[in-house]
Amino acid sequence: MFEKIVLAAAAAMLAVSGIHDVAVPLEQNDGYYIIVNRVEQEQNPNQDSGSIGRPDAVWFGEIEFIFARGTDAVVRDIVTGRTFEVRRTFGTNHADIEPLTKRDAEIMYEIWGGHSWERRAVSVYVGGYVFAGSLTNFPHAGVDGKPPLAVVNNRSGGYGRGMNFDAIAGNGVCGHMCLHFAGSLSHGNAVSSAAHQRRVAEAADWVGGRYLRLVSRE
Numbered sequence: 001m002f003e004k005i006v007l008a009a010a011a012a013m014l015a016v017s018g019i020h021d022v023a024v025p026l027e028q029n030d031g032y033y034i035i036v037n038r039v040e041q042e043q044n045p046n047q048d049s050g051s052i053g054r055p056d057a058v059w060f061g062e063i064e065f066i067f068a069r070g071t072d073a074v075v076r077d078i079v080t081g082r083t084f085e086v087r088r089t090f091g092t093n094h095a096d097i098e099p100l101t102k103r104d105a106e107i108m109y110e111i112w113g114g115h116s117w118e119r120r121a122v123s124v125y126v127g128g129y130v131f132a133g134s135l136t137n138f139p140h141a142g143v144d145g146k147p148p149l150a151v152v153n154n155r156s157g158g159y160g161r162g163m164n165f166d167a168i169a170g171n172g173v174c175g176h177m178c179l180h181f182a183g184s185l186s187h188g189n190a191v192s193s194a195a196h197q198r199r200v201a202e203a204a205d206w207v208g209g210r211y212l213r214l215v216s217r218e
Contacts, residue, residue, distance in 0.1 A: 053211030055204035059184035073126035089167035094184035121202040134199035142166025142175030
């Protein structure tokens with residue numbers, strides 16, 4: 001219910017132009033303000049300019065539940081502005097994602113110039129919010145077309161034999177990619193990646209400067 005209230009208030013604020021960093025109280029929930037800053041009016045229908053920016057949101061206890069396993073999201077590369085759709089298929093310490101279609105996989109390939117472990121700053125549109133993230137484009141630990149979680153040989157990325165971490169068949173990708181958010185950790189040794197967190201910070205600056213956002217009054 002609160003999410004619907006917030007989105008309705010955000011949509012109303014989109015009619016206001018030329019306003020920067022003005023606090024608008026939400027009467028229905030007096031614990032928060034909506035902050036109206038410069039709202040980017042974009043033409044891409046996949047990117048809802050009425051979304052609430054959450055540049056300070058963290059993975060554990062927040063994003064992990066909104067971007068739950070099986071949930072689809074739109075991802076925007078901050079530098080190029082290009083977008084593609086993904087689904088969170090696995091992952092606990094961070095989101096393991098897969099492109100929804102072959103075309104989404106092709107767009108990712110074009111952005112990175114191939115399969116790459118390069119971390120790139122991204123904004124993630126899901127559940128009416130915009131989150132700051134860091135994404136790589138190196139599919140690994142899976143075999144396309146095999147049953148998810150079945151034990152298979154020759155998993156991508158040199159992972160050899162093991163459980164198949166590939167859930168979307170026919171998208172042209174064997175395995176999954178790693179999407180990190182503020183506070184997320186690696187799977188193997190549960191440590192924070194400084195490289196990922198630097199890109200998350202870059203994305204947070206971008207999200208915070210372009211979208212309506214919520215802040216606590218406390």
